[in-house]
Amino acid sequence: MLRFLGVFIPSIAGVAVVLISAYVFANRLVETVPASASAHMSGPTAVQQEVAPKEVTESIGDADVAANETAELPSGIDEAAMTSPVSERVAAGERAFRKCRACHQVGEDAKNRAGPTLNGVVGRVAASVSGFNYSKAMKAAGMRGLIWNEEELAGYLAKPRVYLRGTKMSFAGLKSEDEIAATIAYLKSFSESPVGAGDGDASEAAPEVALDSSVLDIEGDPEYGEYLSSECTTCHQADGDDDGIPSIVRWAEDRFVTVMHAYKLGVREHPVMNMVAGRLGNEEIAALAAYFAALED
Numbered sequence: 001m002l003r004f005l006g007v008f009i010p011s012i013a014g015v016a017v018v019l020i021s022a023y024v025f026a027n028r029l030v031e032t033v034p035a036s037a038s039a040h041m042s043g044p045t046a047v048q049q050e051v052a053p054k055e056v057t058e059s060i061g062d063a064d065v066a067a068n069e070t071a072e073l074p075s076g077i078d079e080a081a082m083t084s085p086v087s088e089r090v091a092a093g094e095r096a097f098r099k100c101r102a103c104h105q106v107g108e109d110a111k112n113r114a115g116p117t118l119n120g121v122v123g124r125v126a127a128s129v130s131g132f133n134y135s136k137a138m139k140a141a142g143m144r145g146l147i148w149n150e151e152e153l154a155g156y157l158a159k160p161r162v163y164l165r166g167t168k169m170s171f172a173g174l175k176s177e178d179e180i181a182a183t184i185a186y187l188k189s190f191s192e193s194p195v196g197a198g199d200g201d202a203s204e205a206a207p208e209v210a211l212d213s214s215v216l217d218i219e220g221d222p223e224y225g226e227y228l229s230s231e232c233t234t235c236h237q238a239d240g241d242d243d244g245i246p247s248i249v250r251w252a253e254d255r256f257v258t259v260m261h262a263y264k265l266g267v268r269e270h271p272v273m274n275m276v277a278g279r280l281g282n283e284e285i286a287a288l289a290a291y292f293a294a295l296e297d
Contacts, residue, residue, distance in 0.1 A: 086185070093186025096179045100171070106190045115169065122184065122191040124148050128268065137166025143270065144246025145259060153187070154180050209262050216254050218286040225291025228284055231276060238295060249295045256289035 097106070103115035110117040116129040127134040127142030134142075141164060146152065157180050160169045174180045229238070236248050248256065262268040263277035264285075280288070 089182050089185045090189050092178075093182035093184070096174065096183045097186055099174070100183075103169075103171070106187070118187055119190045121148050122150065122153065122188045124191075125268070130269065135166055135168040137164055138168070139270070140246045142268070143273065144248065145251065145255060150184055153184050157183060209258060209265055209267055211258060211261055215261070215282050216257060218257075218282055220253065220283075220286030220288070220290030222287070222290045222294050224284075225287035225289070228280075228288055229291055232288065232292075235272075248292050251289070251292060253286070253289040253293045256292060257285055260285045260288070 100115075100118075103113055104118050105111055105113060106118050110119050112129065112132045116132040116134075124147070125142050126146040126148060127138045148156075154177075156163045157174050159173045160167055160171055174183060232248070236246070238249065251259075259268070260277050260280065263270060263273040264280070266274060268274075277285070
């Protein structure tokens with residue numbers, strides 16, 4: 001037995017040594033395995049680690065974009081603050097024009113009411129809207145060549161009855177200069193030369209009738225004009241007084257000629273002036289223009 005046991009016992013010890021060595025080796029092997037190999041060995045867990053971040057990114061992508069777009073605009077900036085000064089002035093004028101809507105209309109379907117339509121009023125000759133029954137004072141202003149430029153409109157809108165005595169317009173006037181400027185800006189948006197289109201004076205707009213240079217260049221004879229003027233001075237006073245009848249003294253000759261041809265062609269409507277101008281030729285109109293331009297007030 002002892003001999004047997006002496007042989008058996010060492011065999012058991014050898015097996016134990018071998019097992020312990022194998023265990024230690026296996027632990028060291030696991031510790032030295034690369035992370036990439038460990039990921040491949042982890043099976044389903046590794047798949048979750050690759051897919052889950054992508055799914056989360058896709059699910060929050062839209063929210064991130066929306067947040068970034070909102071962040072691009074500083075807080076407190078709204079649409080009104082980003083409009084141009086011109087747009088703001090026109091918008092203010094539209095609000096101010098509410099005081100005028102009872103009598104005046106603008107826009108595509110505008111019609112004459114208690115007052116004439118105001119489409120194209122900026123740069124227009126006074127009392128020139130067809131079909132409207134103007135006061136005698138307004139007709140006289142139109143005959144003497146009043147053009148509604150910004151300066152004239154500003155004066156009229158401030159105190160209509162003071163600026164043009166005899167007007168039928170009962171409105172007391174706009175109170176502030178800012179309100180007047182805004183209203184004119186709004187009206188210009190319905191005119192041929194809208195706000196921002198140029199810096200020229202509206203009084204220098206295109207004339208009512210386009211006359212050939214050969215007509216405008218005629219050099220009138222003042223003496224012949226004086227001979228012809230008796231029919232004119234029946235109504236228009238040669239001393240320049242415009243009590244009820246507009247003065248035509250010291251008018252620029254090209255202006256006089258253009259206005260007379262506007263009556264001659266019916267662009268301006270006035271029964272007496274249409275008849276008188278219709279009888280005059282180009283030379284006669286030029287002569288009258290030269291005579292009245294040279295008269296002293």
